[in-house]
Amino acid sequence: MVTHHPDMRLLTEFASGSLPLAQSAAISVHLHFCSHCKRQVNALQDMGAEMFDTLQPADVDDSLLDNVLAHLDDEAPLTYASSAAIDESPVLVQRLMTGDYKDLKWSRINKALQIARLRTGDPEHEFALYHIKAGGSIPCHSHKGTELTLVLEGSFSDEEGVYHQGDFLMRDAEDVHTPTASRTADCICIGVLDAPIRFKPWNYRLLNPFLQLQAS
Ligand SMILES: [Zn+2]
Incomplete structure (x- = not known):
């Protein structure tokens, strides 16, 4: 029985995909064992999706738009597996789980x-x-x-x-x-x-x- 859990700050960062990859992998493994935190993360993600839907588009002046367009050709940043991958756990985690x-x-x-x-x-x-x-x-x-x-x-x-x-x-x-x-x-x-x-x-x-x- 799991009795020690990540705090809400870590779960929220995990749910929003903003946690560094190695920390995120450790949380994924915890969620594999902990249905309580897994439910929390799912709820946080639902909440995040709702907040995103209610965002009003802001007026953007041309300089910001130019700035964004100028960066489109830049090399794509490193992307980290977000918590959306809980159920299709990262290969790393699968490997750990097979022991x-x-x-x-x-x-x-x-x-x-x-x-x-x-x-x-x-x-x-x-x-x-x-x-x-x-x-x-x-x-x-x-x-x-x-x-x-x-x-x-x-x-x-x-x-x-x-x-x-x-x-x-x-x-x-x-x-x-x-x-x-x-x-x-x-x-x-x-x-x-x-x-x-x-x-x-x-x-x-x-x-x-x-x-x-x-x-x-
Ligand atoms: Zn937990």
Whole structure:
């Protein structure tokens, strides 16, 4: 049973298609597990469509029109899959759901933790899977930015709670935590970062300079 959800701001940005791709992918996976948030997103999208219908066309002076026309030949901007794709989940999400974790390229951080970075096409966010052995921990760390976490398999706990399959967490720059997998099963979760994490224990600090964000 899913008990930790994205907040309304994230769901609204997701519903309007304005969330960066890697964060959007993490929310899509949450919606796969959470019918409550999926209903919220559908309602937000209906509301957005209604608001769009009631918009009155504004008078536009010629300079704005010229400006728009001048940009029509520009290269098309990157487009991100919007939340309209919830039911036809992105290939990335389908792949995660089939659980072919062994095909991924895992890097070993310590004997309890391996990380596999995945490419989402998002140039500003790292999207990675964390495999924590039963009873093992991700060394205590802080963040310079935002960390989104979604549990795919097993469960883990940190200073603030216990998280099971489908649970979604957002941690900010000032948060410090030590996620630890349950003793009974390995835990696999998604982590989306917009800045590298920083390990606190002295014996992991040597790794900090090498923890570069690997986005795209
Ligand atoms: Zn939810």
